[in-house]
Amino acid sequence: MPLCYVYMVQCADGTLYTGWTNSLPRRLKAHNAGRGAKYTRSRRPVCLVWAEQLPSPSDALRREAAIKRLSRAQKLALITALPPNWQESIEKEEPQHGR
Helix, strand or coil, rough: CEEEEEEEEEEECCEEEEEEEEEEHHHHHHHHCCCHHHHCCCCCCCCCEEEECCCHHHHHHHHHHHHCCHHHHHHHHHCCCCCHHHHHHHHHCCCCCCC
């Protein structure tokens, strides 16, 4: 089963959007092309600010729902708690195909 990711992007207006995918590069490209989500369509460009790897789509959906219930301050705390090279570890694990 492919790995999944829950992620947060910061939109051009400073807001945060949370979603899930099993291909971060493709999903970010879709967001920035105006095809990712209705919310981000008018708030481009977006920039990946946080991601977490999960073993299955159901785990990713549950984690996404939990993060969406957090306050902005709590989401910012998640972002600032990441180690400086967090994106490198995500990129090494990136699957080739998916949502």
